[in-house]
Amino acid sequence: MPEQPQTGRGASGPGHAKGDVGRRVAARRQQLGLSREDLALRAGSAPGYIEYLEEKTATPGMGFLLRLADALETTVTMLTGGSADLPPGIGRAGDHPELVELGRDQCWALLGTHGVGRIAVTTAKGPAILPVNYLVTQGEIAFRTSSDALPAGAAGAEIAFEVDHIDDAFSQGWSVLAVGRARTVTEPEGVAKLDRQAYSAPWAGGDRDLWIVVAPDRVTGRRILVRGAPGQLGGR
Incomplete structure (x- = not known):
């Protein structure tokens, strides 16, 4: 049966x-x-x-x-x-994969309105890559941290922000990289606006009320396509 x-x-x-x-x-x-x-x-x-x-x-x-x-x-x-x-990506490569460069509008669409991404910062002990909850607002990327946490070191510097998605089942995925200068937001009106837009409190918990905003000068992205695969992530 x-x-x-x-x-x-x-x-x-x-x-x-x-x-x-x-x-x-x-x-x-x-x-x-x-x-x-x-x-x-x-x-x-x-x-x-x-x-x-x-x-x-x-x-x-x-x-x-x-x-x-x-x-x-x-x-x-x-x-x-x-x-x-x-770690994601432990499977084998798909059948005849294709690496495709993404346009700026496609990159922003994939960034969406919020998610978890990674920032690359320089610390006293060298470079570090750190995950952060983020939101997208008016062409900028914002995240919350605490003044004594490593992500706070991004303020005043040019940093890289990266977000990606890997689909192990179909051996495909995409990544978006945004590079630009970061600044803190301290004025009450700006802080209140970001607080209202935040989808979630930071997953790391704790007192994280310092907003940092990245204004990207460069946004690029790439996608791995496996033609004809079910669940294909949007095509070109």
Whole structure:
């Protein structure tokens, strides 16, 4: 009998968004050049369930996951995201990847309105790269820190800010680099405006009420494309 979807956390474990298993199954199946019918035959399932698994929010049981992993010549750990705490990009390169330069408007679109990025600063002990929660406002990038934290050293200097996204399932992703001078925002009206726009308090916690704004002189970006891959990140 073909495996039926289960509800709850099931074999995928806590912390993994629904649909992650299906994304990994689809990516691995296509890497092997298998159709859904081929995979169903290998795994002793029905093609309709493979389609359901890849496109919906099914959570298969461990028995079926073991058969599926064997059919896909991989492991249950990889199918269920057990390597999620490892650095991104541990998989193999996609089929005929293409590196594409992004235009300025595309870069700003990918930056979005907020997220987590990295700033590169010079410290007394040498260069450092630090993650920060950021927001985008009127063509500038702002983040909060504390006056005694390393990111505060960005104020008054030209710094680099970087944000990226890696999709391990499809071996593709993008990165955006913004370079410009950073300044502190201390006037009450400006601070209040940024406080209102902030999507979240800094993830690092603590008293971080010093706003630093970067006005980029240069914004560039690159994207790795795998033509024809499902879930392709927007194309050109």
